[in-house]
Amino acid sequence: MATIKDVAKLAGVSPSTASRAMHDSSLISEETKSKVRHAMQELDYSPNFAAQNLANQSSNTIGVILPAREEAVGENPFFIQIIQGLASICNAHDYLVAVASGQTDEELIKNLETMIKRGNITRFVFVYSQVNDPVLEFIKQQKQTQYVVIGSPESDRDQTCYVDNDNHLAGYDATRYLLEKGFETVIYAYTNLDEGVQNARYLGYQQALNEFKLPKFPLELSNRVADEAKNAQALRELLKKVSGRIAVLACDDILALDIQYLWDLCEVDPSKIAMMGFNNSGLAKIARPTLTSVEIFPRFLGTEAAALVINKDKDTFKLDLNRVIVPHKIIERDSTRF
Amino acid sequence: MATIKDVAKLAGVSPSTASRAMHDSSLISEETKSKVRHAMQELDYSPNFAAQNLANQSSNTIGVILPAREEAVGENPFFIQIIQGLASICNAHDYLVAVASGQTDEELIKNLETMIKRGNITRFVFVYSQVNDPVLEFIKQQKQTQYVVIGSPESDRDQTCYVDNDNHLAGYDATRYLLEKGFETVIYAYTNLDEGVQNARYLGYQQALNEFKLPKFPLELSNRVADEAKNAQALRELLKKVSGRIAVLACDDILALDIQYLWDLCEVDPSKIAMMGFNNSGLAKIARPTLTSVEIFPRFLGTEAAALVINKDKDTFKLDLNRVIVPHKIIERDSTRF
DNA sequence: CCCTTTCATAAAAACGTTTGCATATAATTA
């Protein structure tokens, strides 16, 4: 494997000159740069990461932090697309992407300590966001570390750099879409309004209904299987109060699917009620009827986060790049086509 | 940050002695080792990865390779659990886990080249397996690289190191489970027998039926939404030929769910037909009725792969450790409880 | 034409380890 010394020798210069030429230093003449470039080509040279890291006292590595809670991992079908996007961009910029994980928060933090201390890793991407996250707290405390959160940061929103969808707007757009389709009643189904995403979508839903001067029908359901009867009961009660053409907007596709299973237990004709979800997950395509949903482009969450975190060292970095909003798109399917 | 020189100075020895002491070299007296250990503690020392990598000409980094095809990523809900498991174990052993990805195979290979050449990364884990995979081919060609495949290697099975479930056995066990429950007809539904997993499960299914001297009923379905009517037709045809208590064993939970949507189009009472799937995905819990499925413990695929790839350098490495089979477990739910 | 500045390059030190070789001391043997 060729080293910078080989390049230098072939180009007839010293290693220091070769190094500077490679970094396009203004100290080096165009002529010499050209010689060095040719030597590099000739030898198929590319610099060694370890040596660079050692000399620069910094690693060209981005740490990506997965949540420790096993459930959290299972729940989110997007992680992998996010990581894919992240790794694509980072790799393309010659950054390595190192995954940090663990079975508990403590273990995860211990692993992060290692990465920071021994690996000189200073830039991180959280692929989740949680209230009172001790892991985030830990990273925040470290000197010299920088991080980007994917999702809506649960605290210090103004001080943290994040990339997210605009869930408020998505809720608004979805609701308007239904209203403009002529549905007179739109129900918003959720499981837990303490969860940021569900809440944001709910606020958007409210805003749209306010603009149309229509009443809101929030419906809290349980996502526990055992509570099915209770859920059906809640749904039945609510349906008694409403009239006209009805649509149910569920906070995500899974809940939408859950509700579709509930119709049997209610005395309504499912084909008369429109359904809509969020996330455009695989489920939406296989459900019957196929489910209208809001695509949120998880891959772009990854690519945008990568762009942010990579540019963090460049001092040209602007504050208004601190938050990136990935757009969404309504994917219309059979569940709202009538 | 403390370096080995600081430790050496505090312990009153030279850096080389300190280094040897840390590696528990037999050249160093127990007394000196103890002094060094104390100094390490005192200074909270831990070695710098970049320096070690440079000196050792090898990186303590495991590359984990995600498939380039976007669909492949979306399809497999296990990736993230696998990576979680992998990262947990690797991090615990002071290995970094670097993700390699790309939008196309070419891009992915280019990124891998960088990791190998510039990053000194020589050990990889494929979190997927594919026939005629150019990426695998590329890694195989490299000198000095070692890799573990998660899933069943599609070629060179005897020469490659892999960790997988025993899908044949899983198919067998699932079928036996149904037969022992008293179902007289077991249908195996699949979408593509060219796919290794579906095929292996099918073979196990066949074996069980042979042992029971019962006829096999393979049923090929399309997973394209547009083919729903065709699927229903195929199912209806098949049902005409069979009798007694019937169970459908689908090659995975998604297909099982798909089939449940099909009952309406057939003239059968769904509550009379048992359903069973594989993978114990989230779907199995939310389906109605809840779906009996075979849990395959994806996290362990990751942890076992990590153990394999980490031990690959130790020359104690035995051939019979070359393949690791992660056990499965039938999770009984309502869809087969009658 | 000498002095100063600018420009282009080289030499050497540094980053934090590991390791081959040399060396010093203690223990053994003749």
Added chain:
DNA sequence: TAATTATATGCAAACGTTTTTATGAAAGGG
């Protein structure tokens, strides 16, 4: 007691970069 061998340690080079400092040549100014 001198010669030999074990045992324990230090020195210095090496890994492949970057960067500070030094050096030489050309150019500009008076």
